[in-house]
Amino acid sequence: MRKIYIIAAVGFMFAACKPSVRISAPVSPGTATFTNYLAIGNSLTAGYTDNSLTLTGQLNSYPERLFEQFSLINGDKGAKGPFIQPLLVSDNGYPSARLIMAVSTNTCTGVSSLGPIPYPNFQANAADANLFVSTTNHGQINNIGVPGIRVADYEYRGYADPSVGNPYAARFYNTAAVATPSPMDELIFMRGNLAPTFFTMWLGANDVLGYATAGGQGHGADSASAIPLPGGNYYLQNDITPSYAFYAIYDSILRIATGTGASGALINIPDVTSVPFFTTIPADGLFLTRQSQADSLNAFWHASFPDISFKIGNNLFIIQDNAGLTRQAVPGELILLSTPTANFTCLGWGSYTPIPKQYVLTTDELQFIRAATAKFNGFIQQEAVKYHLAYVDMYSYLGTVASGIKYNGLNYNADFVTGGAFSLDGIHLTQRGYALVANEIIKTINTYYHSTIPYTDANKYNGVIFP
Amino acid sequence: MKKHLLAASLLLSAATSFGAGYQINLEGLRQVAMGGTGTAWPWDASTIFYNPGGLCRLKGVQAYLSVSDIMPTTAFGNQMNSGTTPTSVTTNRQSFTPFNFYIGGPVQENSRVAIGLGIYTPAGDGLQWDNNWLGKYLVQSITLKSYFFQPTISYRVSDFLAVGGGFVYGAGTLDFSQAMPVHGPLGPGHDDGQAVLHGNATGVGFNLGAQFKLGDNLQFGLTYRSQVNMSISGGSANFSVPSSLRDSFPNTRFDSQLPIPQVASFGVGYRTGPWTLQLDVNYTGWNSFDSLRFNFDQHTSVLQNMHAPRHYHNTFTPRIGATYKINKIVALMAGAAYDPTPVPNGFVSPDLPDADRVVVSCGISVKPLPRFTILAAFESTTTVKRNATYDFANFNGTYQTFAYTPGLGVYYNF
Incomplete structure (x- = not known):
């Protein structure tokens, strides 16, 4: 015994020589109860990344991060597992291939370069398409985020139809209570099943994004009386959802979500036009190195379009505007990342041939997108006040990320591939981006509910993977 | 278009530095044992460093050798790695062994002129964090070593006044590593890119x-040690990155500069009976360290020069010490110092997290033979817990550093 005592004493002496910094702030729920957490949202909520949904993406969704942090709260009011997501079984990509970084050869120019390409030799894993059935609590699912879903879709029965509906909804929507459930039916089912005490809701981005990614080839102007389409969904994918419909449906969703007295957080719509999908190819991305190139182009256009002019250096692309008319782009207009880049060099897109209108967001189209985003966000903020919910200004936060933030020694911005926060599709986030989003939500929750939930270390998770 | 995709900011987070701790103040063991005082009193040949004017006061030529062993550990904590079970991250205990060698004294008995040579270690430090810790993108490990060579001449103007001076040639090495913001398929913590820098530095003063x-x-004593700009030319910068980024991060050479600051000191020593009491004040010109740059020979769209702002402040350091001479053979020493940090808040980086230091020391000298003396000293340095930020990289936390430094030395009078 004496020997042990001496060893213990020596051990103590050495321990006393070591500095130690222990930060032990109590983790408190404040005025909210996080016991049963439900996440409502779209692709950003589902964990969609690199243009696909994968198991790994789901396991690193921001609701998963939030659940982890909520469960650090001790006692009754901390989040209690399990946190059920409608998980896939593979990382192949559902329903189509995820993007990866790889060296590929441009078929037109023959130049090999490193960039995002669809996973080669993609094969869908058949089991990924199987219906996800949660065995917990007769079907509990905590993350009902569905890629592509809009506020406008929420009352559409048939949204989960296996053949014509949304394939992500078709994977897990419960058809026992309602045979052809709408997203609202699914929410009602899950509310009854889970009895959420806290929810987050990040909806609305797709109500403008569909129009934006279609290059504005839909109906952008707001209208007081859009006509629902007979027999199908109410609103076309490429349209911006009319504000009256957005307001009415968003409010209905909230009435359901808060129906059992749950508290929660509403997350507003990011500026979809500040993501790399729209900002990577600049409007003046036509770079001429020789005067002879500029001369040839000027000669080519001069007769019919005297306003068009080219010089050595950066030039505005030639585009097709919304009416299909040819003109030179104006600064601030956006060329989509989906534009087949080989066509710039091999078909003379942007120089001798206008870039087709579905790849261009013109000034008027951008105005529609910005006006709708501002209206919707104004409404979401009102709703947060009305229902006594935290309002997360993700529009502003992702704006600061886009212009560049520093976080624990790393720089994040909205540069395509290298920015760290946005995944290879240029719209959705990386695991790190989703963790940053989770931290921003926690920050707002802590302020609103006087809680002290700790942040997660975003740098721990994957950014863009390089081969 | 695709080749432009990488034309952006994968820049290293440019957040590298060395803190105030790189000045180590261990150039003589008797002085170390007395809180770092020694500007006034020429105790032994180590006065070549502490006050070159005192060299001609020695009774004869003396050879002096000492070795210390610094064992610093820094702890870090912040809200992010706390959770419900707060933990503290500490650097691995590292050991550095600065040494000092001095030889010199009056050229002849009773000569007014003395010459000498000092080889000593004015700066040296290191931190070894866990490779996967929270601040890995700022620093994983850093080691700085330096050696100064100082030929010295001293002249006794009168019994009252003695002056002296030495030319300083400095040589040193820097080793630095940090995780890079790119990773491979296995993810951060398994597949991180890493930058490893190694360089040899030289400077004069x-x-x-x-x-x-x-x-x-x-x-009394008055000294002025000039700044020595340690410059690295042609250091090696090696980047281990995923193979697809090899061309973007070519291994290359780098140049850099690190000032070892100028110091003006005033000291007074008073002897009464067996006691000798000393008081020193150092004024250290840290403000010359306003930024740190690594300039690479080769640049790519993603590999650019690194530049980190520092904006250090000058500091006043008071020191006190005492010697008690028990008999002709044995004397005991003790002392203390308060060394305020030159690092302003907002610039506290984990590559050398500095804070106000409290130094307590003690020692013993034993003279077993008439010409031969053995010295032993022990110094303990503790920083206050400092909750600080490094705004440049948006990194913050609470730091505390302990360092224990035993030292052993001998000198011989010819």
Whole structure:
């Protein structure tokens, strides 16, 4: 015994020589109860990344991060597992291939370069398409985020139809209570099943994004009386959802979500036009190195379009505007990342041939997108006040990320591939981006509910993977 | 278009530095044992460093050798790695062994002129964090070593005044590593890119001193040590990155500069009976360290020069010490110092997290033979817990550093 005592004493002496910094702030729920957490949202909520949904993406969704942090709260009011997501079984990509970084050869120019390409030799894993059935609590699912879903879709029965509906909804929507459930039916089912005490809701981005990614080839102007389409969904994918419909449906969703007295957080719509999908190819991305190139182009256009002019250096692309008319782009207009880049060099897109209108967001189209985003966000903020919910200004936060933030020694911005926060599709986030989003939500929750939930270390998770 | 995709900011987070701790103040063991005081009193040949003016006060030529062993550990904590079970991250205990060698004294008995040579370690430090810790993108490990060579001449103007000066040639090495913001398929913590920098540094300067003797029991000293700009030219910068990024991060050479700051000191020593009491004040010109740059020979769209702002402040360091001479053979020493940090809040980086230091020290000298003396000293340095930010990289936390430094030395009078 004496020997042990001496060893213990020596051990103590050495321990006393070591500095130690222990930060032990109590983790408190404040005025909210996080016991049963439900996440409502779209692709950003589902964990969609690199243009696909994968198991790994789901396991690193921001609701998963939030659940982890909520469960650090001790006692009754901390989040209690399990946190059920409608998980896939593979990382192949559902329903189509995820993007990866790889060296590929441009078929037109023959130049090999490193960039995002669809996973080669993609094969869908058949089991990924199987219906996800949660065995917990007769079907509990905590993350009902569905890629592509809009506020406008929420009352559409048939949204989960296996053949014509949304394939992500078709994977897990419960058809026992309602045979052809709408997203609202699914929410009602899950509310009854889970009895959420806290929810987050990040909806609305797709109500403008569909129009934006279609290059504005839909109906952008707001209208007081859009006509629902007979027999199908109410609103076309490429349209911006009319504000009256957005307001009415968003409010209905909230009435359901808060129906059992749950508290929660509403997350507003990011500026979809500040993501790399729209900002990577600049409007003046036509770079001429020789005067002879500029001369040839000027000669080519001069007769019919005297306003068009080219010089050595950066030039505005030639585009097709919304009416299909040819003109030179104006600064601030956006060329989509989906534009087949080989066509710039091999078909003379942007120089001798206008870039087709579905790849261009013109000034008027951008105005529609910005006006709708501002209206919707104004409404979401009102709703947060009305229902006594935290309002997360993700529009502003992702704006600061886009212009560049520093976080624990790393720089994040909205540069395509290298920015760290946005995944290879240029719209959705990386695991790190989703963790940053989770931290921003926690920050707002802590302020609103006087809680002290700790942040997660975003740098721990994957950014863009390089081969 | 695709080749432009990488034309952006994968820049290293440019957040590298060395803190105030790189000045180590261990150039003589008797002085170390007395809180770092020694500007006034020429105890032994180590006065070549502490006050070159005092060298001609030695009774004869002396050879002096000492070795110390610094064992610093820094702890870090912040809200992010706390959770419900707060933990503290500490650097691996590292050991550095700065040494000092001095030889010199009056050229002949009773000569007014003395010459000498000092080889000592003015700066040196290191931190070894866990490779996967929270601040890995700022620093994983850093080691700085330096050696100064100082040929010295000293002249006794009168019994009252002695002056001296030395030319300083400095040589050193820097080793630095940090995780890079790119990773491979296995993810951060398994597949991180890493930057490893190694460079040899050289610099020149001088060390001047005046020593005043108002009798056997009261002495003063004034010294000025110039800044020594340690510059690295052609250091090696190696980047291990995923193979697809090899061309973007070519291994290359780098140049850098690190100032070892100028120091003006005033000291007084007073002897009464068996006691000798000393007081020193150092004024250290840290403000020359306003930024740190690594300039690479080769640049790519993603590999650019690194530049980190520092904006250090000058500091005043008071030091006190005492010696108690038990008998002709044995003397005991003790002392203390308060060394305020030159690092302003907002610039506290984990590559050398600095804070106000409290130094407590003690020692013993034993003279078993008439010409031969053995010295032993022990110094403990503790920083206050400092909750600080490094705004440049948006990194913050609470730091605390402990360092224990035993030292052993001998000198021989010819």
